Amino acid sequence: MTSTSSSPVTETILNFIDGSYRKGSEGKSFPNVNPATGSQIGLVHEASQADVADAVAAAKAALTGPWGKMTTAERVKLIAAVATEIERRADDFLAAEVADTGKPRHVASHIDIPRGAANFRMFADVVSTMPGESFNTSTPDGGQALNYTVRKPKGVVAVVCPWNFPLLLMTWKVGPALACGNTVVVKPSEETPRTAALLGEVMNAVGMPKGVYNVVHGFGPGSAGEFLTSNPDVDAITFTGETGTGQAIMQKAAIGVRDISFELGGKNPAIVFADADLDKAVEGLSRSVFLNTGQVCLGTERVYVERPIFDAFVARMAAAAQGFKPGVTGDRAYLGPLISAEHREKVLGYYRRAVEDGATVVTGGGVPEISGAEAGGFFVEPTLWIDVAHGDTVMREEIFGPCCGIVPFDSEDEVIALANDTVYGLCASIWTENMSRGHRVAAAMDVGVCWVNSWFLRDLRTAFGGSGHSGIGREGGVHSLEFYTEITNICVKL
Numbered sequence: 001m002t003s004t005s006s007s008p009v010t011e012t013i014l015n016f017i018d019g020s021y022r023k024g025s026e027g028k029s030f031p032n033v034n035p036a037t038g039s040q041i042g043l044v045h046e047a048s049q050a051d052v053a054d055a056v057a058a059a060k061a062a063l064t065g066p067w068g069k070m071t072t073a074e075r076v077k078l079i080a081a082v083a084t085e086i087e088r089r090a091d092d093f094l095a096a097e098v099a100d101t102g103k104p105r106h107v108a109s110h111i112d113i114p115r116g117a118a119n120f121r122m123f124a125d126v127v128s129t130m131p132g133e134s135f136n137t138s139t140p141d142g143g144q145a146l147n148y149t150v151r152k153p154k155g156v157v158a159v160v161c162p163w164n165f166p167l168l169l170m171t172w173k174v175g176p177a178l179a180c181g182n183t184v185v186v187k188p189s190e191e192t193p194r195t196a197a198l199l200g201e202v203m204n205a206v207g208m209p210k211g212v213y214n215v216v217h218g219f220g221p222g223s224a225g226e227f228l229t230s231n232p233d234v235d236a237i238t239f240t241g242e243t244g245t246g247q248a249i250m251q252k253a254a255i256g257v258r259d260i261s262f263e264l265g266g267k268n269p270a271i272v273f274a275d276a277d278l279d280k281a282v283e284g285l286s287r288s289v290f291l292n293t294g295q296v297c298l299g300t301e302r303v304y305v306e307r308p309i310f311d312a313f314v315a316r317m318a319a320a321a322q323g324f325k326p327g328v329t330g331d332r333a334y335l336g337p338l339i340s341a342e343h344r345e346k347v348l349g350y351y352r353r354a355v356e357d358g359a360t361v362v363t364g365g366g367v368p369e370i371s372g373a374e375a376g377g378f379f380v381e382p383t384l385w386i387d388v389a390h391g392d393t394v395m396r397e398e399i400f401g402p403c404c405g406i407v408p409f410d411s412e413d414e415v416i417a418l419a420n421d422t423v424y425g426l427c428a429s430i431w432t433e434n435m436s437r438g439h440r441v442a443a444a445m446d447v448g449v450c451w452v453n454s455w456f457l458r459d460l461r462t463a464f465g466g467s468g469h470s471g472i473g474r475e476g477g478v479h480s481l482e483f484y485t486e487i488t489n490i491c492v493k494l
């Protein structure tokens with residue numbers, strides 16, 4: 001059986017438990033909608049609490065089966081095979097991701113799918129090259145002791161994922177989790193179930209022992225998400241999503257003292273100094289505001305521009321914004337839809353709030369005229385505001401749409417204070433040709449990641465994550481090992 005099966009009504013998307021696809025045991029299902037058209041294209045089978053328990057039990061059993069007995073080299077070989085199989089089936093993953101998200105094909109083909117493979121390959125490399133730690137210890141009796149550490153998998157890891165980069169963000173967690181010898185139960189977003197389900201076919205194709213990778217579909221509270229994070233046999237929880245959801249999951253993790261790794265929301269600032277290369281800044285920031293229709297946690301929703309170039313910058317950004325034509329078909333393709341009608345209403349609510357609070361709409365601010373197949377899609381106009389106050393709602397709350405407020409500043413100290421005045425701490429970008437200032441201001445940002453004259457440039461070996469309301473912990477390269485392994489220090493008296 002495969003991840004999906006066509007039926008007269010519509011394609012069904014199944015759970016993947018203990019190496020097999022199956023419907024939910026309580027017969028519940030929910031619609032799978034293409035955001036570019038607003039039409040239902042699938043039916044997702046919701047996992048019951050019993051199904052989730054079966055998935056966790058299968059993951060737990062796999063830890064003491066062939067998977068748990070594998071050497072690192074054998075595990076690494078399998079994980080590298082997963083990456084290769086994703087690349088071999090790139091077209092299938094691309095079709096699934098585009099169906100679920102409605103995003104333009106070139107966004108998914110250049111970002112989402114390649115990272116799906118890279119995330120496995122990266123951590124196969126990390127665990128096969130990661131050095132251990134040891135110390136030669138002088139002991140009080142004048143002798144010696146040897147101290148060294150061994151790393152062991154944490155066990156069953158719950159992976160709860162968002163909808164904006166479904167394959168990328170799920171594999172960013174599953175890759176290191178499996179590389180370190182854990183097993184996983186994935187709960188993809190209810191909006192985007194397909195690629196997580198399809199990955200089950202890849203796992204079977206490469207011979208991954210059953211129970212290592214499991215997928216349960218459903219929602220959060222009172223559904224698969226809560227059933228999973230509440231299951232006492234889950235040893236750790238890694239979550240990417242909204243800050244409020246993180247707080248709810250953290251309460252569940254506290255029962256049984258389970259470790260958590262959180263990548264949450266943000267309200268990321270950009271600072272453009274008067275000496276910035278405007279071509280670079282406009283290219284980078286227009287991507288940062290409009291890529292994935294602004295549905296990027298690392299995206300920029302507030303830009304501070306040094307006053308002498310404020311008008312020029314606004315004009316350039318407005319021209320760039322108008323180049324992002326809503327729609328995903330034909331030669332206009334760039335700005336895809338928002339993920340759902342509900343999310344579009346949320347974003348349009350912020351569009352209205354900005355004007356109510358006195359903002360001037362430089363461009364956009366509403367819903368585009370779209371005819372044809374995409375008329376029912378969840379599109380909004382790319383939008384820029386000026387005459388916004390730093391304290392306005394649209395400058396403080398995460399919108400997660402294709403919009404940003406632009407505010408002038410006059411001094412370095414002033415703009416550092418403005419940029420850091422937020423409960424979040426995910427990322428920032430600094431645009432200046434004065435590199436001592438670039439280094440200085442970047443170090444002054446209270447964030448997990450700061451780019452200088454660039455945005456969303458990713459070296460997967462680097463520490464990635466946020467502080468404050470943007471998350472707990474860092475993942476990437478060896479940093480992921482801190483979450484996905486337990487350490488035992490062994491001291492041998494010589």
Ligand SMILES: NC(=O)c1ccc[n+]([C@@H]2O[C@H](COP(=O)([O-])OP(=O)(O)OC[C@H]3O[C@@H](n4cnc5c(N)ncnc54)[C@H](O)[C@@H]3O)[C@@H](O)[C@H]2O)c1
Nearest residue numbers: 161162163188189219220225226241242245263264265297
């Ligand atoms: N920091 C990052 O790297 C990063 C990356 C991508 C997205 N995000 C954030 O994710 C958000 C957008 O994604 P979203 O709308 O899917 O987030 P969300 O929090 O609404 O949902 C994320 C996942 O959590 C599940 N969930 C919801 N409530 C739950 C509960 N009580 N218990 C268990 N699971 C629950 C959902 O079903 C979904 O699978 C934005 O805030 C964005 O900033 C952050």
Ligand SMILES: N/C(=C\C=C\C=O)C(=O)O
Nearest residue numbers: 164172295296297298458
């Ligand atoms: N976690 C990562 C990206 C997050 C994107 C947020 O929308 C990554 O690049 O590893």
